[in-house]
Amino acid sequence: MKISIIVPMYNTEKYIEKCIESVLNIQEIDYELIIVNDGSTDNSVETIEKYLLSNTKIKLINQDNQGVSVARNTGIIASTGDYIYFLDSDDWIETKSFEMIINDLEIEYNNGNEIDIIIGQEHIHSEYHNYEILDERIPKKLINKTILSKEYMRDSIRGKYWNVRLPIYLYKRELIINNNILFPTNRKSNEDELFTINILYHANKIKITDKIFGYYRARPGSVMSVLNINHAIDIFENIKDLMDKYKNELDKDIRKIIFYMIKKYYKSAMKKAIQCKRKDVFDFIYHQFKLDCKRYLFKTHFKLFENIELYIIYYMKNIYFYILKRNMHN
Secondary structure, rough: OEEEEEEEOOOOOOHHHHHHHHHHHHOOOEEEEEEEEEEEOHHHHHHHHHOOOOOOOOOEEEEEEOOOHHHHHHHHOOOOOOEEEEEOOOOEHHHHHHHHHHHHHHHHHHHHOOOEEEEEEEEEOOOOOOEEEOOOOOOHOOOOOOEEEHHHHHHHOOOOOOOEEEEEEEEHHHHHOOOOOOOOOOOOOOOHHHHHHHHHOOOEEEEEEEEEEEEEEOOOOOHHHOOOEEEEEEEEHHHHHHHHHHOOOOHHHHHHHHHHHHHHHHHHHHHHHHHHOOOOHHHHHHHHHHHHHHHHHHOOOOOOOOOHHHHHHHOOHHHHHHHHHHHHHO
């Protein structure tokens, strides 16, 4: 079994070496490391090139700066593994634990149990407060269980352990390729939300483990650490994509789950527009929000009382806008 580890890279010369070394320490599994240089202007590429001379497992792909989604899609197309793992260039793998996850997966495969997605854990390494913490959102009763994807989507939302952090997932490559699941290329943020929903929709069996894939570095200057109006716009674009794809979904349970997520995204997009003091963007999103509520969103609910706040926003837009804006400043 071969693993494709895909690393999109843009101006992370300070971190990329630690990332690469953590992968190269892998001994017990077959893998390829695909680094997609997304037009870096620092010394990141020079750091990579010194490894290319002595390690044939590394593939370096250079492209003009087009964003992390395009870089990941480039890596997917170039991959040849049985499974795909996405690793950010400022993060790193917990080598031994990663090997154990793959070895367990091979045992499942040899026993005739083909897994579409492995969900594991990660350490959060915060540069803001200089601490590390283990993300243990998934209930202990699910550890080492194999469940259906639809069941995971339903229970993780209800149990509040839904997580779109890509490096806690290992994906079967065939699942991605056969269903043409790629990252949206017109977004600078929140692209992982759409990818996660789409791939879980197409998946069947999911295995949950308490083993750790690696370390996530929370740091100043990353895309999600700086609020800007693009966050609201990107979330809205996700909403449009999800609505177009799932508005006529025949599975009522799946439709309820995805409509629930769309409602959350609408509230998040409008809130971010207010945080950025962009009432024009708020009004634009609100207009489509009203249309979707009337046609689709009010007709179903996944959780009890989930539509209450939507009704308030729908019928009392200006008051809601005023109250939320005032709370932002207090």
